[in-house]
Amino acid sequence: MIRKAIFPRCYLQGKDILNNLGGIGELETKKLFVLGTNTAVKQIIPVNLSSWQQICRIEYETFSGKCTWDEINRVRKIAASHNCDFIMGLGGGKAIDTARVVAWQLGVKYIAAPTIAATDAPTASACVVYNDAGAIVDYFTTANPDYVLVDTRIIARAPxxxxxxxxxxxxxxxxxxxxxxxxxxxxxxxxxxxxxxxxxxxxxxxxxxxxxxxxxxxxxxxxxxxxxxxxxxxxxxxxxxxxxxxxxxxxxxxxxxxxxxxxxxxxxxxxxxxxxxxxxxxxxxxxxxxxxxxxxxxxxxxxxxxxxxxxxxxxxxxxxxxxxxxxxxxxxxxxxxxxxxxxxxxxxxxxxxxxxxxxxxxx
Ligand SMILES: [Zn+2]
CATH class of the missing domain: 1.20.1090.10 (Dehydroquinate synthase-like - alpha domain)
Incomplete structure (x- = not known):
């Protein structure tokens, strides 16, 4: 059997790095679709939006809170209608997983931006999909993120x-x-x-x-x-x-x-x-x-x-x-x-x- 390891393409971590999207050069002039949790849409996106808009074109959507096939299909339709080049998951593990599957299905680049450090999901290729009752219905691998963007000030402010x-x-x-x-x-x-x-x-x-x-x-x-x-x-x-x-x-x-x-x-x-x-x-x-x-x-x-x-x-x-x-x-x-x-x-x-x-x- 072969020895094997897989990695994200780039890992970025630091205080306030979300404000300039980690300085990711290839984002410039492209279109970024952000799937954010309720908290992210209310508290994180408003304070960063004008800065982001100087780097690239931005669209965003609020995550329902559940990583189900219904939610993945809903988000994919919205993301596809925007014709985006990048998708960013902004929130906890479920928002990140949903955005990861959508990016993989659409064949666009993926940025995982965790707002908490509660699990080790952000760097991974593995995804867990649940039903509405919260039971696991699918577990599969997609691709590791192109970028993992971890803003330590946001993590420090989380519970x-x-x-x-x-x-x-x-x-x-x-x-x-x-x-x-x-x-x-x-x-x-x-x-x-x-x-x-x-x-x-x-x-x-x-x-x-x-x-x-x-x-x-x-x-x-x-x-x-x-x-x-x-x-x-x-x-x-x-x-x-x-x-x-x-x-x-x-x-x-x-x-x-x-x-x-x-x-x-x-x-x-x-x-x-x-x-x-x-x-x-x-x-x-x-x-x-x-x-x-x-x-x-x-x-x-x-x-x-x-x-x-x-x-x-x-x-x-x-x-x-x-x-x-x-x-x-x-x-x-x-x-x-x-x-x-x-x-x-x-x-x-x-x-x-x-x-x-x-x-x-x-x-
Ligand atoms: Zn674990």
Whole structure:
């Protein structure tokens, strides 16, 4: 099998860079169609519009809030009627995914401009499409963005829980890439891992340990500090390249199990992935010192370390069994990227162990 990694063409990050669209030269005199979330259309576009109009021609539309096929078709018709050269997704993961699919369908260049650092979706080629009820109906790959444009002042002004959740998603990156690499499992782009990606995945973990707490405080005070910039890079670029070209495994597999339990529905992706990472530490027999390090990090930034903190205080073994079995029965699940002797009971034991270990600490 070949080794493979995929990347966005250009990654730009900095304070106030959205105001001049990152200085992207090829935008000049072209037409840019922006799909923005409600907040972006009300708060971000008005203060930047006149500056953007000096660079290129602008059209924009408000995102409905859901990445469904109906919404993708609606946005595609509008974008096509404008005959645009570039499409920019401005908002969270769902707005970015919708714009990504539309740009891919229309064959125009794509700019991902995340306004939060809650997940590692912006750099990726992978897209998730939902139905109106919020269940996943399609998962497929398009193309990595031509540009990823991350304005750290906008990220600093977003609610801190998004940044912390992004750290939870990024926390899984090294562990999952290492598991896939060690066992020669395919990564998300369909190859074996390159050393370059393993180095980025490890740097992702180190960056969280070194700068996570300071970045959280920075975001609480809406300050763009170097620590915040390092964590935005870890959450967005390092984690994004790390998951797509390094592979997913236990943390996201257990996240998928937890998502089958209603109590977790108010919790963010990265919060549940962080708990899945902790369960994975026990499932994969990681050494005590490493387990202590991960828990200490999670407590320091406020990521959940017990089932209670992800809405599952009273979850029974039979509820857990049903939730795990659903994912376990899917042979395509990342859960199977762990070990050949994996059983649902073993996964439940690891979830219970992660909860018990978290409960032993002073949180
Ligand atoms: Zn994730």
């Amino acid at each position: 801190v829980r998004f940044l912390v959740s992004g750290m939870g998603d990024a926390l899984a990156t090294w562990f999952e890439a290492e598991t896939c690499d060690r066992s020669h499992f395919k990564n998300i782009c369909g190859g074996l891992n390159l050393r370059a990606v393993m180095a980025m995945a490890h740097l992702c973990y180190q960056t969280l340990l070194e700068y996570g707490r300071a970045a959280k405080i920075s975001c609480e005070h809406k300050v763009v500090s170097p620590a915040l910039e390092h964590i935005v890079e870890a959450n967005t670029l390092l984690s994004g390249l790390g998951f797509e070209s390094g592979g997913l495994s236990c943390a996201h597999g257990i996240h998928d199990c937890l998502c089958n339990l209603e109590g977790t529905h108010d919790y963010y992706h990265g919060e549940k992935v962080a708990f899945g990472t902790m369960a994975g530490l026990f499932l994969e027999t990681r050494p005590q010192a490493l387990i202590e390090e991960v828990y200490a990090f999670c407590r320091s930034v406020g990521l959940p370390t017990t089932l209670k903190k992800i809405g599952l205080e009273k979850v029974t073994d039979s509820q857990l069994k049903a939730a795990v079995q659903l994912v376990f029965d899917n042979k395509e699940s990342y859960l199977h990227n762990i070990r050949v002797d994996l059983t649902p009971e073993g996964i439940i034991d690891a979830i219970r162990m992660a909860d018990a270990f978290g409960g032993k600490e002073k949180n």
